[in-house]
Amino acid sequence: MSLRDRGAITGVGETRYSRNSGRSVVALQMEASLAAIADAGLTPKDIDGIIAYAASGVVAEDFVTNFGIPDLRFSATTPMGGASSVAAVQCAVAVLSAGVCRHVLIPLGRNGFSESRIGSRVRQMPQFRTVAEFEMPIGNIAPAQLYAPMARRHMELYGSTSRQFGEIAVTTRRHAGLHGNAMMTKPITLEDHQQSRMIADPLRLLDCSLESDGAAAVVVTAAEHARDAKKRPVYVSGVGEGHPDSPSAITQRPDLTTLGTAKAAPRAFAMAGVTPADIDVAEIYDCFTYIVLCQLEDLGFCDKGEGGAFVEGGALGLGGRLPVNTHGGLLSQAHMAGLNHIVELVRQLRGEGGATQVPDAEVGLVTGYGDMGDGAVAIMRRG
Secondary structure, eight states, X not given: OOOTTSEEEEEEEEOOOBSOOOSOHHHHHHHXXXXXXXXXXXXXXXXXXXXXXXXGTXXXXXXXXXXXXXXXXXXXXXXXXXXXHHHHHHHHHHHHHTTSOSEEXXXXXXXXXXXXXXXXXXXXXXXXXXXXXXTGGGTOOSHHHHHHHHHHHHHHHHOOOHHHHHXXXXXXXXXHHHHSSOSOOSOXXXXXXXXXXXXXXXXXGGGBOOOOEEEEEEEEEEHHHHTTOSSOOEEEEEEEXXXXXXXXXXXXXXXXXXXXXXXXXXHHHHHHTOOGGGOSEEEOOOSBHHHHHHHHHHHTSSOTTOHHHHHGGGTTSTTSSSOBOTTOHHHHTOOSTTHHHHHHHHHHHHTOXXXXXXXXXXXEEEEEEEXXXXXXXXXXXXX
């Protein structure tokens, strides 16, 4: 049985994003979750499923205790790093389709700047066990160091350039400046990008995502109940999850330029019954600029090796051929492991995008990317 349109996102919520929230991770997640629940026209006691973000240390029981949920029927985690949020949507829709729950809450939040920086988080994650044993001892510790060889290999094989990576950074910063809830809003130019310091060749500072404090949350509702939502529901038409070859170590795979997204995307598009040409707006996981370029290829918006040319000339901006990351993404809004991307796509498809609204957006796509190349894709439509 297909999961197409079996669930819809009925509520979204966020905190302000910053470098120092001054609050606990639990408090941040509760704030975002209450906002999402209210946005759906529900009460906390209506929630009967929770898919928590394992790496945050906040568990389903925290919500049962704080919200007084009388009967939590399902709880889970989807430990895929930055692909976790989109994978959680797939999990939620599957559970809703099976009749286990009516309303599943997906919360995510952390003090990623003020308390727990990425280097320490990575070492605690079991998905990084292999590189912790064989690569971290020789200096590959941070994600920029682990992912840089993929970008360099793409440049060598296909001629993609640092300036093309910069096009992505400049565009997302422009969107962040218009959004209203973004950490980095000062405009940047291609020259600013090229002059930013090298972090891990070929990735420069402005190729890298932010470290952030804050939280986001969404409520996914069974289709038969979504019709009664407070606002227009956004239906999940297609979902897919994929894991790359050699999933524990990038350096050991035969093709460094293909992600798990390439396996997930065909399943998601087939389920939704649409093609890349039907997508009006895309929120694409952007831990690094290169990862956006690579996903555009793996998603089928262009052929492998053509991502560099595809992003040139403002193609990803408002009014371009494919508006991408209209909130500023991880590069300029905040790093909430991609859940903020889902929040933004829902708002776009509701017509609530404000200054970055894509006109007449009816069908959109959101991706997640995590760990050593895991990918998740969700295609959504306006209800």
